Amino acid sequence: MSEPALVALREASFSYEDGPPVLSGLDFEVRRGRTLALLGRNGSGKTTLMRLLSGGLRPDTGELTLRGRPVAYDRKGLTRLRTTVQLVVQDPDDQLFAASVAQDVSFGPLNLGLPDAEVRARVDEALTALDIGHLADRPTHLLSYGQRKRTAIAGAVAMRPEVLVLDEPTAGLDPDGRERLLTTLGGLCEGGTTVVMATHDVDLALLWADDAALLTPDGVSTGPAAAMLARTDLLHRAGLRLPWGVVVERLLRARGLLAAGDDGPRTPEELAALARTVPPPPGPARTADTPRD
Known part of the structure; x- marks a missing residue:
């Protein structure tokens, strides 16, 4: 019998108040140890899906499961979910609020009621993983954009989640910042964290992900990245182009x-x-003396 998905949505539907359905009858799962790229056009429901996975939103119908068991939306159930799944939003300024980097990264572990020594250990571990240990005492408002992105991710990593869900983590980064972040994510994956990345960048998805999930008006299709990102029919419905590498x-x-x-x-x-x-x-x-047409 195969291991159940770490986290999954089953027949899940969601709509915002007085709005049309954003997702309807969606089946989506995250498997341990597989990097997953989530792709789709603007308005396709990627952000909504990620917030459903992390418990920020609750499905109108259907259910969210954690290791095959339905998630209860009470304090105990949501704490269990959020120690397993952490979401980092696209704009780090929507997530950072503390005076310094270390204070911001410590917020989640402190809310778990962990002893001070454990909190410090987790903060140090997360700062090291994101290569920002030298910024521990830096005021967050003095950070560059890339440093703020890393700090926001470090805050999630300090919770030691099994699943890290990232919304457009490379958006706004220069090529060097992007490569450094991808190297960092590779290290997290090697350490046992399962990473889900929402992106519009089909070339990045082909280069980075084991699996790709394409959101279309007909639902979501998931499979090995190389195969999914060569499907012109699915890419067209998802509002995406063929990756450079496939062409x-x-x-x-x-x-x-x-x-x-x-x-x-x-x-x-x-x-x-x-x-x-x-x-x-x-x-x-051809030589230098060969006449040209």
């Missing part, structure tokens, strides 16, 4: 430049490395 891989295969069974390049750097291994096309070598 390049198809071109290379059509030209016979990629061996059967080999993965295609996912980044320009990987394409450049592949190009260095491909022999030049047959034909007379």
